[in-house]
Amino acid sequence: MKPLLQVRDLRVAFDLGRHGFLTAVDGVSFDLAQGEFIALVGESGSGKSTTALALIRLVPPPGFISGGRLLWWEEGKGEPVDLLRFSEAQMRERRWRDIAMVFQGAQNALNPVMRIAEQMMETVRAHQAMPRDEILDRAARCLRMVRLEPSRVLRAYPHELSGGMRQRVLIAMSLLMNPRLLILDEPTTALDVITQAHILEILREIQEQMGLTMLLLTHDLAVVAKTAHRVLIMYAGQIVEEAPTVTLFESPYHPYTRGLLQAVPTLRGDLTGKRPIPGAPPDLRHPPPGCRFHPRCPYADEMCRRAEPELEEVGNRRVACHHWRRVAQEAPAQKL
Numbered sequence: 001m002k003p004l005l006q007v008r009d010l011r012v013a014f015d016l017g018r019h020g021f022l023t024a025v026d027g028v029s030f031d032l033a034q035g036e037f038i039a040l041v042g043e044s045g046s047g048k049s050t051t052a053l054a055l056i057r058l059v060p061p062p063g064f065i066s067g068g069r070l071l072w073w074e075e076g077k078g079e080p081v082d083l084l085r086f087s088e089a090q091m092r093e094r095r096w097r098d099i100a101m102v103f104q105g106a107q108n109a110l111n112p113v114m115r116i117a118e119q120m121m122e123t124v125r126a127h128q129a130m131p132r133d134e135i136l137d138r139a140a141r142c143l144r145m146v147r148l149e150p151s152r153v154l155r156a157y158p159h160e161l162s163g164g165m166r167q168r169v170l171i172a173m174s175l176l177m178n179p180r181l182l183i184l185d186e187p188t189t190a191l192d193v194i195t196q197a198h199i200l201e202i203l204r205e206i207q208e209q210m211g212l213t214m215l216l217l218t219h220d221l222a223v224v225a226k227t228a229h230r231v232l233i234m235y236a237g238q239i240v241e242e243a244p245t246v247t248l249f250e251s252p253y254h255p256y257t258r259g260l261l262q263a264v265p266t267l268r269g270d271l272t273g274k275r276p277i278p279g280a281p282p283d284l285r286h287p288p289p290g291c292r293f294h295p296r297c298p299y300a301d302e303m304c305r306r307a308e309p310e311l312e313e314v315g316n317r318r319v320a321c322h323h324w325r326r327v328a329q330e331a332p333a334q335k336l
């Protein structure tokens with residue numbers, strides 16, 4: 001597979017003034033190959049959105065990217081460029097055309113007094129001069145990709161559409177400039193289960209048909225089971241496990257992944273086994289010493305409290321846990 005983006009040792013901090021520094025993304029590295037569908041999963045506050053915003057260089061102040069490299073392969077080029085070295089003007093050219101993002105909660109951020117057609121028109125015109133008819137053709141094509149009827153939706157106002165339809169409009173808008181990478185931040189959160197499944201199916205279809213690379217952010221591991229090729233698990237600003245989706249569900253190596261899986265009710269359809277992970281993620285201004293997960297981990301011992309585990313490569317996966325071998329043996333297999 002051809003590489004598209006390699007994230008290397010990415011760091012993002014928020015300068016909270018007298019409240020100190022908060023490191024939201026702390027040394028994150030991962031690869032996206034062309035045409036892959038990757039999920040980034042972790043509880044709320046683990047740093048998913050901040051990671052994604054860093055990829056398009058839109059981390060809001062007082063946040064800033066404090067280190068790392070974003071190696072990006074331009075179309076048809078053999079050598080990557082580092083997105084972090086681009087000027088803001090160069091980066092602006094790449095947003096939406098090369099890398100598009102559907103922001104978390106954006107269904108509610110559509111302009112309430114503008115018809116969808118006008119909003120789609122504005123999106124295109126912000127990037128490229130194009131005749132009205134051509135834009136409308138393109139908008140209609142993108143709406144059909146998300147299974148919306150253009151004749152009805154283009155003249156609608158946002159409040160005339162359901163939450164699921166608004167989310168699909170946003171996905172259609174993100175496709176307008178024909179990007180190579182699409183980032184979706186919690187695209188199904190706040191939607192009912194049936195609408196969620198429908199949107200995931202549409203995303204997978206678009207991904208396969210267009211050969212688009214997708215990065216899906218979610219706190220809900222159930223969402224990725226039938227969607228993503230590969231999963232990255234994030235905890236307290238760091239990647240703690242990475243594996244192909246089927247492998248991850250069948251044999252999680254990290255206790256946190258195992259905990260997330262046990263909190264998933266829908267895989268076998270029974271709610272009785274659902275057990276949320278006790279405790280809460282740490283305050284990222286003062287992460288715990290050693291392994292950041294140790295205060296919540298049933299396997300934690302003295303070594304875990306003292307030494308930070310490295311993200312080790314094990315075959316086609318990665319894991320950051322001193323005791324992953326033990327966890328791997330004990331973890332129950334989840335059949336997909």
Ligand SMILES: Nc1ncnc2c1ncn2[C@@H]1O[C@H](COP(=O)(O)OP(=O)(O)O)[C@@H](O)[C@H]1O
Binds near residue numbers: 045046047048050060
């Ligand atoms: N604008 C901000 N100002 C201060 N802290 C922030 C801001 N945005 C995010 N954070 C902090 O960064 C951490 C990661 O947040 P976020 O990336 O939103 O996580 P996730 O998307 O996984 O829920 C959290 O501790 C959050 O409080």
Ligand code: SF4
Binds near residue numbers: 291292301304309323
């Ligand atoms: S390193 Fe220790 S505390 Fe951290 S996840 Fe592994 S067993 Fe748990």
Ligand SMILES: [Mg+2]
Binds near residue numbers: 045049050104
């Ligand atoms: Mg988020």
